[in-house]
Amino acid sequence: MEENKLRSTDENIMTGGTCIIVIELSEDDSFFDQKKDLLQSKGFDIREKIEIEGSSSSDQIAISLEKMLQIARIINLDEIELYFGENECSSVEFWSARNEVEALNSVLSLVKSSISGKTCLDKNPLQALQDAIIYRIGKLVEKRKLEISFDRTYKCNKEKCLLEWGEQNGAKTRLEIACIEGAGRGAIATEDLKVGEIALEIPLSIIISEDLICNSDVHHLLEQIDGISTETMLLLWSMKERHNCNSKFKIYFDTLPKEFNTGLSFGVDAIMALDGTLLLEEIIQAKEHLRSQYDELIPALCNNHPDVFPPELYRWEQFIWACELWYSNSMKVMFADGKLRTCLVPVAGFLNHSLHPHVVHYGKVDPRTSTLKFPLSRPCCVGEQLCLSYGNFSSSHLITFYGFLPEGDNPYDVIPLDIDADEAGRIEDCPQSGWTAHMVRGTWLSNNHNIFHYGLPPPLLDYLREARSPTHNKKDTQPNLEIEMEVLQDLHATFSDMMENLGDTDLVDRENTRWDVFLAVQYKNLQRKIVSSVLTACDTGIKLVQNELSKCIAVE
Ligand SMILES: C[S@@+](CC[C@H](N)C(=O)[O-])C[C@H]1O[C@@H](n2cnc3c(N)ncnc32)[C@H](O)[C@@H]1O
Numbered sequence: 001m002e003e004n005k006l007r008s009t010d011e012n013i014m015t016g017g018t019c020i021i022v023i024e025l026s027e028d029d030s031f032f033d034q035k036k037d038l039l040q041s042k043g044f045d046i047r048e049k050i051e052i053e054g055s056s057s058s059d060q061i062a063i064s065l066e067k068m069l070q071i072a073r074i075i076n077l078d079e080i081e082l083y084f085g086e087n088e089c090s091s092v093e094f095w096s097a098r099n100e101v102e103a104l105n106s107v108l109s110l111v112k113s114s115i116s117g118k119t120c121l122d123k124n125p126l127q128a129l130q131d132a133i134i135y136r137i138g139k140l141v142e143k144r145k146l147e148i149s150f151d152r153t154y155k156c157n158k159e160k161c162l163l164e165w166g167e168q169n170g171a172k173t174r175l176e177i178a179c180i181e182g183a184g185r186g187a188i189a190t191e192d193l194k195v196g197e198i199a200l201e202i203p204l205s206i207i208i209s210e211d212l213i214c215n216s217d218v219h220h221l222l223e224q225i226d227g228i229s230t231e232t233m234l235l236l237w238s239m240k241e242r243h244n245c246n247s248k249f250k251i252y253f254d255t256l257p258k259e260f261n262t263g264l265s266f267g268v269d270a271i272m273a274l275d276g277t278l279l280l281e282e283i284i285q286a287k288e289h290l291r292s293q294y295d296e297l298i299p300a301l302c303n304n305h306p307d308v309f310p311p312e313l314y315r316w317e318q319f320i321w322a323c324e325l326w327y328s329n330s331m332k333v334m335f336a337d338g339k340l341r342t343c344l345v346p347v348a349g350f351l352n353h354s355l356h357p358h359v360v361h362y363g364k365v366d367p368r369t370s371t372l373k374f375p376l377s378r379p380c381c382v383g384e385q386l387c388l389s390y391g392n393f394s395s396s397h398l399i400t401f402y403g404f405l406p407e408g409d410n411p412y413d414v415i416p417l418d419i420d421a422d423e424a425g426r427i428e429d430c431p432q433s434g435w436t437a438h439m440v441r442g443t444w445l446s447n448n449h450n451i452f453h454y455g456l457p458p459p460l461l462d463y464l465r466e467a468r469s470p471t472h473n474k475k476d477t478q479p480n481l482e483i484e485m486e487v488l489q490d491l492h493a494t495f496s497d498m499m500e501n502l503g504d505t506d507l508v509d510r511e512n513t514r515w516d517v518f519l520a521v522q523y524k525n526l527q528r529k530i531v532s533s534v535l536t537a538c539d540t541g542i543k544l545v546q547n548e549l550s551k552c553i554a555v556e
Pocket residue numbers: 182183184185186257328329348349350351352353354401402403404405406407
């Protein structure tokens with residue numbers, strides 16, 4: 001679930017034929033200082049009033065939209081975009097497809113609230129502004145229509161039953177379920193869906209949340225356990241409920257896979273294939289954590305209360321199945337009381353993830369209808385797979401907890417860099433940076449490979465330069481270029497070691513390889529691609545700097 005980052009205020013009003021839209025960076029934003037600096041560097045304040053004249057021409061509307069978008073893009077930047085963005089390059093307009101869709105949608109919601117405001121007299125210019133935004137969203141995502149292959153032999157009978165059951169209980173859907181190559185089941189639009197329209201609406205009455213366990217037989221025993229979380233209670237409840245023939249959710253449990261195939265189920269060969277990668281650590285740590293949780297809780301419950309916790313339903317493999325269910329299928333839902341609860345949402349659980357999702361803002365119960373709605377942030381054509389964003393996750397997280405590697409360039413695939421404690425002290429003193437952790441990602445995601453940039457993250461380069469010379473600046477004087485050379489050579493050495501640890505590229509044939517080994521090898525090859533791009537950036541950078549240095553020396 002993601003919140004709209006633009007603050008809508010009561011001041012979006014009409015005064016004498018002019019509509020004023022207020023666009024504001026919230027002081028609660030986690031990156032308030034960085035975004036404020038960025039806004040100011042582009043001549044904006046943290047709170048801007050945009051006036052839309054009743055008699056605005058289409059050119060004036062385009063100018064107002066451009067101004068709002070420039071502000072909205074900065075307000076909607078996430079941590080990774082801020083870190084990797086070319087902050088000092090004033091020409092940056094387009095940060096990422098995600099950011100652009102978010103910026104457009106957040107401006108759209110401000111315009112919509114102005115249109116629906118009682119005080120608006122002349123809605124024509126606002127309507128034109130709204131149309132212009134919707135047109136831009138359509139243009140932006142035209143290229144991103146996902147080509148998918150269906151398995152037409154799979155009849156989806158259980159899934160159809162679930163959809164019918166949902167509809168009988170008040171769910172509204174404009175989707176059907178199909179078997180998608182490489183992604184299990186997925187949801188397909190049954191009609192053209194426009195920005196802002198609701199693809200799916202699920203009533204609270206069929207959502208599985210903590211309220212259910214209060215009335216179950218496991219509750220009185222679980223609530224006596226010190227420090228047990230509601231999530232763990234729900235997990236233990238679901239291990240038993242999936243076998244309950246009289247469960248209200250029997251149809252839902254019947255649609256769940258027998259095996260989830262996430263990183264938590266990786267076998268020994270797959271784990272071995274991950275040698276040298278961070279994913280190895282992530283999976284091992286997650287499994288160790290779950291093992292100790294299981295050992296602490298389950299044997300005691302089964303021994304002391306076998307009637308409520310039958311041992312045959314609470315084996316380790318069944319526990320892992322339930323963990324995988326909750327990790328890969330649950331959603332965080334904000335209820336009308338303002339509390340965030342982890343829930344299983346029947347039907348919505350068929351929606352797959354995409355790096356270019358149609359639905360981003362979901363997960364807040366509409367108190368008027370007591371339903372959870374899935375509105376579109378970008379259009380979805382009939383027959384197209386409708387996808388969600390599960391969150392801005394790295395591929396290692398998606399493999400560990402969801403069991404897949406997303407198609408396309410994942411901007412959240414970063415390799416964190418260990419900066420030792422002595423050096424870290426200096427980062428905090430570093431006025432330019434503000435970043436206390438550093439990382440790299442595939443340099444093909446950057447559009448600035450010039451000298452002093454090289455496709456590498458500016459905060460990392462600045463930190464390494466300042467660690468060598470606090471007075472360094474990006475002018476091509478000999479001392480600066482010498483520092484630049486050292487920085488690039490150091491980075492090259494670090495990443496050469498990393499590449500050596502990863503070893504040579506593995507080749508696997510999908511047909512004859514176990515799913516987990518195939519995924520592990522794909523992941524390791526992705527890591528190699530990232531490290532290799534950094535090495536190439538350093539090599540190219542060293543040549544650029546050498547060239548400039550020889551010019552400096554020739555002048556002397
Ligand atoms: C919430 S469920 C979505 C429905 C699921 N495909 C099914 O058949 O039940 C999440 C799971 O779907 C699969 N999945 C989601 N997005 C995917 C994607 N982009 N590529 C491959 N698999 C995906 C993964 O197995 C993930 O754990």
